[in-house]
Amino acid sequence: xxxxxxxxxxxxxxxxxxxxxxxISPEATRALAKHLLDKGVKGLYVGGSSGECxxxxxxxxxxxxxxxxxxxxxxMTIIAHVAxxxxxxxxxxxxxAESLKVDAVAAIPPIYFHLPPAxxxxxxxxxxxxxxxxxxxxxxxxxxAGVSLTVPLLQEMLKNPRVIGVKNSSMPVQDIQLWHDExxxxxxxxxxxxxSGLAAGADGGIGGTYAAMPxxxxxxxxxxxxxxxxxxxxxxxxxxxxxxxxxxxTGNMYAVIKEILRRTGGPDVGSVRAPLAPLxxxxxxxxxxxxxxxKAAVAKYC
Numbered sequence: 001x002x003x004x005x006x007x008x009x010x011x012x013x014x015x016x017x018x019x020x021x022x023x024i025s026p027e028a029t030r031a032l033a034k035h036l037l038d039k040g041v042k043g044l045y046v047g048g049s050s051g052e053c054x055x056x057x058x059x060x061x062x063x064x065x066x067x068x069x070x071x072x073x074x075x076m077t078i079i080a081h082v083a084x085x086x087x088x089x090x091x092x093x094x095x096x097a098e099s100l101k102v103d104a105v106a107a108i109p110p111i112y113f114h115l116p117p118a119x120x121x122x123x124x125x126x127x128x129x130x131x132x133x134x135x136x137x138x139x140x141x142x143x144x145a146g147v148s149l150t151v152p153l154l155q156e157m158l159k160n161p162r163v164i165g166v167k168n169s170s171m172p173v174q175d176i177q178l179w180h181d182e183x184x185x186x187x188x189x190x191x192x193x194x195x196s197g198l199a200a201g202a203d204g205g206i207g208g209t210y211a212a213m214p215x216x217x218x219x220x221x222x223x224x225x226x227x228x229x230x231x232x233x234x235x236x237x238x239x240x241x242x243x244x245x246x247x248x249x250t251g252n253m254y255a256v257i258k259e260i261l262r263r264t265g266g267p268d269v270g271s272v273r274a275p276l277a278p279l280x281x282x283x284x285x286x287x288x289x290x291x292x293x294x295k296a297a298v299a300k301y302c
Contacts, residue, residue, distance in 0.1 A: 006077045006103060007165070007185055008203045009042025010217050012210035013050035014068065015258060018270030024060045029067040031267035032211070036072075039214040042204065043077030043103070044068060045167070047093075049144065050208040050254060053081060055273045058089055062096050069100045079137060079167075079206075083107035087123055091130035104135035106167055109147045117153045128162050136162045140179075141169040141189065149175075154182050167206050168197075176200040191217075192243060195236040198224045209243055212257045212264070213294045215302040231301075238297045242290055249286050251279035256287060263291045 014036075017028035036044060046068050047053050047061050056064075065080055072078070080102045082093035094105045107127050109120045128136040138157060142148035149166065157163045166179045169189025173196045179186045180201030188197025191207040194217060198205070210217050216239050223232030246256050255272045259279060262268045271278050279287075 004185055004203060006043075007187070010210060010214065010221050011043045011045050011077070011079065011187065011204060011206040012036055012041055012214060013048050013206055013208045014044045014046040014064075015050055015211060015254060015261075015269055016052040016056065016064070016273065017267075018273070020270070022270070022273060024056075024063050025270065026063065026067045028267055028269045029064055030071040032261075032269055033068045033071040035266050036211055036214065037076055040218060041076070041210070041214050043079065044072070045079045045081065045106070045206045046102075048081040048106070048139070048206075049141070051081070052254070052273050052276065053083075055276070058084070058093060061093060065097060065100060065102070069102065073101060077104075078102045079104045079106055081106045081108075081139060082127060082131075083110075083139070085110055085112065087126050090123070090127045094127045094131040094134075098131035098134045102134065104137050104164070105131050106137040106139045108139040108141060108145045111145050111147075114147060117150065117156070120147065121153060121156050124157060124163075125160055128160055132162070134162065135164045136160065137165055137167055137185075137187075138163065139167045139169070140175070141167075143170070149179075151178055151182060154179060154184060158182065158184065165203075168202070173197060173200045176202050192240045194220050194239070195224060195229075195232050199229075208254070209239070209246065209257060211266070212246075212260045213239065213242065213298070215298045216294070219301050235297070235301050238293075238301070242293045242297070245286060245290050245293065249279070249283040250277065251283045252276040255279050256283065256290070259284075259287050260290050260294070263287070264294060 140149040165185030
């Protein structure tokens with residue numbers, strides 16, 4: 001029986017935390033985990049796109065998850081993204097995540113080669129088999145993975161009793177309705193459409209900008225639950241305006257978010273790993289504007 005309640009809510013996508021030399025910082029990792037716990041979010045999504053997973057070794061990904069679990073394991077719901085671009089490494093990360101007692105593991109499909117649905121299903125089931133006592137979540141992000149989840153593929157995956165749902169980062173809100181109607185738990189992925197995703201049937205949200213302004217996304221979720229859609233739209237629209245401003249920089253968006261996090265009372269978690277672009281001088285005025293927008297919105301709505 002799926003425990004839906006522990007997956008309903010706001011899940012910030014956890015950022016890679018680096019020291020001044022660009023190595024994974026256990027101290028910063030723990031500090032960020034505690035910071036988000038204190039903000040009152042439901043849980044964390046560790047090791048995904050926002051965690052720069054494709055630029056990290058398996059040892060680094062394990063180190064991050066170990067420190068997250070040491071700090072907040074058992075205090076909030078933890079979903080560990082474990083996909084690598086081969087089955088063996090993905091299975092190793094899944095088994096490691098289960099050994100730490102995460103609540104769920106998640107995986108994108110293999111990237112680069114476009115595999116047929118049967119091969120993708122085998123890849124996901126093989127990963128799930130390596131964590132036999134842990135829930136499994138499909139990560140659908142076709143704009144980056146190059147492969148889209150389909151209803152027949154989801155139906156095949158739902159034959160696996162450990163498969164509970166989908167983290168859906170495709171842009172069509174209709175996809176959320178499709179997965180929901182198949183009986184899957186669904187997380188809204190695109191931050192810009194959290195409210196729309198919830199209305200279409202999403203149980204919660206996982207987002208890359210959530211950690212920079214968790215109060216606002218918690219407010220959107222609260223408005224939806226209370227049926228106050230007018231206020232929910234108002235707060236959602238303000239989140240979107242802030243995101244558009246974040247995306248107007250030269251540096252990578254996660255470099256921007258990490259600096260915003262630092263300037264709004266969060267821990268210093270470093271920059272981003274090459275080849276992601278670091279901040280340039282002209283970005284700081286935009287970051288200042290984002291900080292002020294966030295502070296004003298939190299003061300107004302929260």
